[in-house]
Amino acid sequence: MGTITKALELLDHFTKARSEIGLGDFVRLTGRDKATVHRHLTELEQNGFLEQDAISRAYRLGPALLRLTAVREAAFPVRRLLRPIVTELAEDIGELAHASLLQGDMLSSVFHFDPLRHGTQVSFDAAEMLPLHATSSGLAVLAFSGVETTDRVLGQTLRAMTDKTITDPAVLRDMLEEVRKGGISQLDSAFDTEVTSQGAPLFGHHGRVIGALSVAVPRARATPQMMAHITPRLRAAAQAATQSLGGRYPEFTARNGAAKAPSRADQ
Structure with missing residues (x-):
């Protein structure tokens, strides 16, 4: 891992709940x-x-990121293009919907609406990277990624x-094969114990998968009828x-339906 990568990886530790981080916390979080x-x-x-608070000495995200965000959005207006689609989907279903883009081997949220x-x-942190x-969302992307990825x-x-959370590669590969058939993935309590979600891939002009669109529902409302209602609208x-x-x-x-995780009895 190069020096630049190690430095930039520090930025990934910021979240909505952790907007300022001190040196000691960075050392603990990174293990470096x-x-x-x-x-x-x-x-x-x-x-x-980054910028450092003069009193607490903690670090927070700096203005250079705002400038680069503005440049990126002007050249490739992803948020402007996805905002109305995500909002309409969420309004139609009555649940949180979000779009994310591939960043390395993770997904970064672009826009969400509840x-x-x-x-x-659903408690959603837009700053949190999604595995x-x-x-x-991740399975929807992974299903259409290259073999190397x-x-x-x-x-x-x-x-x-x-x-x-399913961590068996063989089980995950079987699930990815099912996602490729229907274009919709579904996971229950895999990332958040109280959430069931469905995801669908997004493709760029070059034909490669670039991200995903997803709907997240509290488990208490995630009935089979509800999830079946979501699938065609998400697609x-x-x-x-x-x-x-x-x-x-x-x-x-x-x-028809979304590709779901096998039950414990089937694994």
């Missing part, structure tokens, strides 16, 4: 030595990617986010989003 972490933080601060029609909502093996991701030690929204991004959506051989 203090001198190296401090050097990387200093370089990021000098280039505007119509807030119920007393219980490919433990989310419906799939082998690399499934060849790693897969972290169990909950006691229902249609993913197709519309792909077309807005200049891509072409593939035809799937199965168009």
Whole structure:
């Protein structure tokens, strides 16, 4: 891993709930030595990617990220294109919907919307990176990624986010095969014990998968009827989003239900 990568990886530790991080916390989170972490933080601060609070000495994200975000959105207006599609999907279903883009071997949220029609909502942190093996969005992306990407991701030690996270590569490969048939994945309590979700892939103009569209539902409302209601609407929204991004959506051989995780008895 190069020096630049190690420095930039520090930025991934910021979340909505952890907007400021001190040097000691960075050392603990990364497992790296203090001198190296401090050097990387200093370089990021000098280039505007971080700024340090004068009193607490904790670091927060800097203005350079705002500038680069504006440049990215002006050149490739993903948020502007996806916002109405995600919002319409969420309003139609009455549950939280979100779009994410592939970033390395993780997914980064681009836009999410919750119509807030119920007393219980899905807790969603837009700053949190989503693992490919433990989310419906991730499985939707992984199913249409190249063999090299799939082998690399499934060849790693897969972290169990909950006691229902599937970490067996063989089981995951079987699930990916089912996702390829219908274009929809479904996971229950794999990333959050209280959430069931469905995901669909998004494709870019070059034909490669670039991200995913997903609907997340509190388990208490995730009845079979509800999830069946979501599937065709999610598929249609993913197709519309792909077309807005200049891509072409593939035809799937199965168009009924979503590909689900096998029960414990089947594993």
